[in-house]
Amino acid sequence: MRSPPESPIAPASLCRLQEAFGRAIAAPFVFDSTPDGQGGDYQLDIDSYDAELVADIRPRGTTSPHERLGIYNQQYWFRLLSTMQEEYPVTERILGTLEFNKMVMAYLTRFPPDSYTLTHLSDRLGQFLTHQHRWNRGLIRESAGLEYLFIRAFDAPERPAFHPSSQTEYHRDEILAQPIGLQPHWFLFEEHWNLVECRQAIKQEGVATITPVARHGHWAVYRGPDGPRAHRLNWLQARLLDALHRGTPLGQACDELVETLDGNDVQELAGNIGTWFARWVAMGWFASPSVEPAR
Amino acid sequence: MAAKNLGIGIGLRVPHYAAIQSTAPAVDFFEIISENFMVEGGPPLRNLSRVLEQYPVVQHGVSLGIASAQGLDFEYLDRLKQLARMTDTPWLSDHLCWTRSGSHHSHDLLPVPYTEENATYIADKARIVQDFIERPFALENLSSYVSFKSSQMTEWEFYRRVIEAADIYMMLDVNNVYVSSVNHGFDPMDYLRSLPYERVIQVHVAGHTELADGSLLDTHNRPVRDEVWQLYRYVHQRTGGVSTILEWDADFLGFEDTVAQAMIARRHMTELHDSLDEQFGDQVDGDPDALTA
Numbered sequence: 001m002r003s004p005p006e007s008p009i010a011p012a013s014l015c016r017l018q019e020a021f022g023r024a025i026a027a028p029f030v031f032d033s034t035p036d037g038q039g040g041d042y043q044l045d046i047d048s049y050d051a052e053l054v055a056d057i058r059p060r061g062t063t064s065p066h067e068r069l070g071i072y073n074q075q076y077w078f079r080l081l082s083t084m085q086e087e088y089p090v091t092e093r094i095l096g097t098l099e100f101n102k103m104v105m106a107y108l109t110r111f112p113p114d115s116y117t118l119t120h121l122s123d124r125l126g127q128f129l130t131h132q133h134r135w136n137r138g139l140i141r142e143s144a145g146l147e148y149l150f151i152r153a154f155d156a157p158e159r160p161a162f163h164p165s166s167q168t169e170y171h172r173d174e175i176l177a178q179p180i181g182l183q184p185h186w187f188l189f190e191e192h193w194n195l196v197e198c199r200q201a202i203k204q205e206g207v208a209t210i211t212p213v214a215r216h217g218h219w220a221v222y223r224g225p226d227g228p229r230a231h232r233l234n235w236l237q238a239r240l241l242d243a244l245h246r247g248t249p250l251g252q253a254c255d256e257l258v259e260t261l262d263g264n265d266v267q268e269l270a271g272n273i274g275t276w277f278a279r280w281v282a283m284g285w286f287a288s289p290s291v292e293p294a295r
Numbered sequence: 296m297a298a299k300n301l302g303i304g305i306g307l308r309v310p311h312y313a314a315i316q317s318t319a320p321a322v323d324f325f326e327i328i329s330e331n332f333m334v335e336g337g338p339p340l341r342n343l344s345r346v347l348e349q350y351p352v353v354q355h356g357v358s359l360g361i362a363s364a365q366g367l368d369f370e371y372l373d374r375l376k377q378l379a380r381m382t383d384t385p386w387l388s389d390h391l392c393w394t395r396s397g398s399h400h401s402h403d404l405l406p407v408p409y410t411e412e413n414a415t416y417i418a419d420k421a422r423i424v425q426d427f428i429e430r431p432f433a434l435e436n437l438s439s440y441v442s443f444k445s446s447q448m449t450e451w452e453f454y455r456r457v458i459e460a461a462d463i464y465m466m467l468d469v470n471n472v473y474v475s476s477v478n479h480g481f482d483p484m485d486y487l488r489s490l491p492y493e494r495v496i497q498v499h500v501a502g503h504t505e506l507a508d509g510s511l512l513d514t515h516n517r518p519v520r521d522e523v524w525q526l527y528r529y530v531h532q533r534t535g536g537v538s539t540i541l542e543w544d545a546d547f548l549g550f551e552d553t554v555a556q557a558m559i560a561r562r563h564m565t566e567l568h569d570s571l572d573e574q575f576g577d578q579v580d581g582d583p584d585a586l587t588a
Contacts, residue, residue, distance in 0.1 A: 004369040005423050005426075005427075007365075007423070008420055010363075010365075010416055011364075011410075011413060011416055013412075014412075017407070017408065017443075018363065018405075019396055022395075022397070056408070056444050056445050057441045057444070058441075058442045058443070058479075061509065062508055063508050071440040071512075075403060076403055112398075112400075114398045114399065114400060115400060116358035116371055116394075116400060117334075117358070154338070155334035155335060155337035155338075155339060156336060157335035158335075158337070184336075223337055226338065227337075
């Protein structure tokens with residue numbers, strides 16, 4: 001394969017300008033909170049702009065070079081903040097918009113966007129939160145984690161789907177011995193608050209405020225025909241799917257699960273597993289196993 | 296003209312999908328933001344496939360950052376090229392701007408000083424891009440809010456120099472010419488009179504927003520202003536007819552109203568042709584400046 005051509009070397013003056021310009025537009029806002037901490041406003045930190053850069057910008061009318069540069073500074077943050085507010089509606093409502101914006105600004109100052117697509121904007125948000133005393137709370141980490149799964153489910157790759165009819169092409173024993181792949185857009189989510197319901201209330205009913213309540217449960221977050229969805233799982237389903245998701249072959253996953261169950265649970269598993277699988281296959285959760293057809 | 300005139304289209308956005316599938320609207324083509332479809336799966340590619348069954352699609356990018364001081368990102372270009380194979384876009388365009396500093400992507404379209412060495416640097420990169428993607432490549436003029444004292448030439452001289460040195464094409468955004476003319480205090484007709492129209496492969500029109508200090512922001516959320524349509528009429532006449540896209544990116548109208556906005560371009564085209572027929576008969580290459588008097 002032909003290697004790509006060498007890119008030309010940029011003029012030194014262009015490098016210097018872009019470094020200074022890049023720092024200026026990413027300068028975080030200065031927030032003025034109201035005494036109760038619930039409201040407030042922001043100001044551009046125009047004094048932080050590079051003096052040499054500002055000196056190279058022409059004033060126009062009543063607008064100073066600082067203010068001209070400030071348009072880009074403001075647009076940079078408005079774009080990123082609005083993207084994050086759209087992707088993280090539960091987290092925004094838990095924190096309140098002002099605090100959410102402060103959190104996002106701190107995060108994106110620590111981890112600036114490094115991809116050409118905004119899809120990857122929050123790839124390191126989870127990592128960031130665990131190191132931030134101010135926002136490192138279980139509820140915040142969990143809501144951010146849930147909302148990140150919805151982002152990933154949206155445009156993750158899709159492998160060929162596993163359909164029951166294709167099962168006839170394989171030996172049953174081989175199927176049981178092979179890992180059944182879940183689709184790359186499928187994720188298991190364990191909740192300790194009713195955050196999925198909160199998200200649905202925001203997305204479907206447009207509610208402005210939410211009150212998360214403590215509740216333990218499991219959900220599959222996956223991509224349906226029209227986009228990401230969540231489907232509630234009981235604990236048996238979650239354990240089985242978790243094992244499959246980790247690559248455990250179906251037969252082994254069932255055996256290991258049965259060993260930990262009491263009689264009633266074994267009965268529930270045995271009585272329902274066929275129905276569950278049929279539903280999960282219909283929802284497109286499984287990718288075709290990579291076994292060769294039986295000879 | 297180096298490329299076929301595809302007619303009048305609109306920028307394809309998510310709120311449009313349902314209407315496109317149910318009504319097959321009378322637009323001639325759609326323009327996509329390339330990066331929104333440079334993904335591995337999911338609704339974007341599925342929706343794009345459906346649109347491609349009914350309409351030509353052209354690709355327009357926002358993240359190439361041809362003027363960024365970093366080298367070209369060939370992984371990005373490779374994905375762009377893969378998408379082009381799917382869309383069979385007759386040309387690809389992006390902006391005459393920089394978008395990243397080091398690894399930091401600004402997700403904005405940022406201006407450079409208009410200097411000889413910057414023009415040469417950008418043209419060298421643009422030529423490589425066109426060779427790599429193996430399709431006609433066009434750069435769009437920016438709307439900008441700063442201008443630099445270190446510039447050595449006007450924006451339109453710089454734009455022309457880059458395009459001609461790289462031997463590529465112009466994706467002329469008429470609204471951007473107008474927005475920058477207000478923000479920087481020049482006559483938009485000085486800009487438009489100077490362009491090499493044989494290199495204009497496509498045109499954008501859009502609405503903008505006025506700030507308190509009189510500056511204009513290129514927000515794509517309002518109807519196209521009459522002043523911009525006047526400039527469009529001039530461009531249309533100089534090109535002899537060119538593929539035209541209405542961009543509408545926020546505060547969305549109903550889809551029918553968006554299409555109606557785009558069709559204003561067709562009305563201007565028709566009126567212009569009628570007017571030229573009356574004035575010049577078959578000689579439609581009359582003095583274009585007379586039209587704006």
